[in-house]
Amino acid sequence: DAGVIQSPRHEVTEMGQEVTLRCKPISGHNSLFWYRQTMMRGLELLIYFNNNVPIDDSGMPEDRFSAKMPNASFSTLKIQPSEPRDSAVYFCASRSPGDYTEAFFGQGTRLTVV
Amino acid sequence: QKEVEQNSGPLSVPEGAIASLNCTYSDRGSQSFFWYRQYSGKSPELIMSIYSNGDKEDGRFTAQLNKASQYVSLLIRDSQPSDSATYLCAVNKASGNTPLVFGKGTRLSVIA
Numbered sequence: 001d002a003g004v005i006q007s008p009r010h011e012v013t014e015m016g017q018e019v020t021l022r023c024k025p026i027s028g029h030n031s032l033f034w035y036r037q038t039m040m041r042g043l044e045l046l047i048y049f050n051n052n053v054p055i056d057d058s059g060m061p062e063d064r065f066s067a068k069m070p071n072a073s074f075s076t077l078k079i080q081p082s083e084p085r086d087s088a089v090y091f092c093a094s095r096s097p098g099d100y101t102e103a104f105f106g107q108g109t110r111l112t113v114v
Numbered sequence: 115q116k117e118v119e120q121n122s123g124p125l126s127v128p129e130g131a132i133a134s135l136n137c138t139y140s141d142r143g144s145q146s147f148f149w150y151r152q153y154s155g156k157s158p159e160l161i162m163s164i165y166s167n168g169d170k171e172d173g174r175f176t177a178q179l180n181k182a183s184q185y186v187s188l189l190i191r192d193s194q195p196s197d198s199a200t201y202l203c204a205v206n207k208a209s210g211n212t213p214l215v216f217g218k219g220t221r222l223s224v225i226a
Contacts, residue, residue: 031211042218043158043202050211091157099209100146100165105157 137203
């Protein structure tokens with residue numbers, strides 16, 4: 001398996017523009033997580049899905065953020081409009097079913113909003 | 115109290131020494147515990163998991179869990195410069211596919 005695949009790896013955009021981050025989880029994993037990592041706050045959970053259904057989006061900072069998982073092999077995180085404070089590394093991770101399974105991370109998307 | 119706490123470091127140890135990384139968690143019902151390593155500019159990767167009280171060894175790495183004290187640790191024996199990274203402690207608070215909660219990480223520097 002190729003692991004969790006995220007795109008793009010790097011994104012530089014101007015304030016006010018829409019940004020869409022993409023994630024393909026590992027086949028057979030039924031949970032998908034979007035995290036944001038900054039120096040100040042570490043890894044923060046934004047939202048997670050079980051079996052393509054959003055379970056908890058309480059970590060989404062504002063209504064400017066939205067996420068979808070239309071099928072088991074694809075998810076998007078959208079920021080509209082983007083702001084400089086959204087600059088961070090965004091990670092997607094997936095887990096297989098079970099109480100003791102680990103989360104596998106994608107390579108991340110480094111977002112810079114100027 | 116933060117859910118998962120770690121000293122941010124940096125923790126500096128000489129090559130060949132034992133590095134000891136510590137983590138405490140607030141939810142007494144937490145089920146499983148993980149140590150991830152993250153190199154600068156890379157994504158976190160799992161190095162150890164532990165579910166029961168006691169020690170678990172894997173090569174140069176030993177994870178220790180004390181649920182009564184809500185404490186998890188990672189020991190790295192014979193530390194190498196290639197072990198220099200940030201180590202993230204993660205906790206699964208409940209059964210089922212719930213998210214891992216991460217500490218902010220401890221930065222380890224192994225000096226040659």
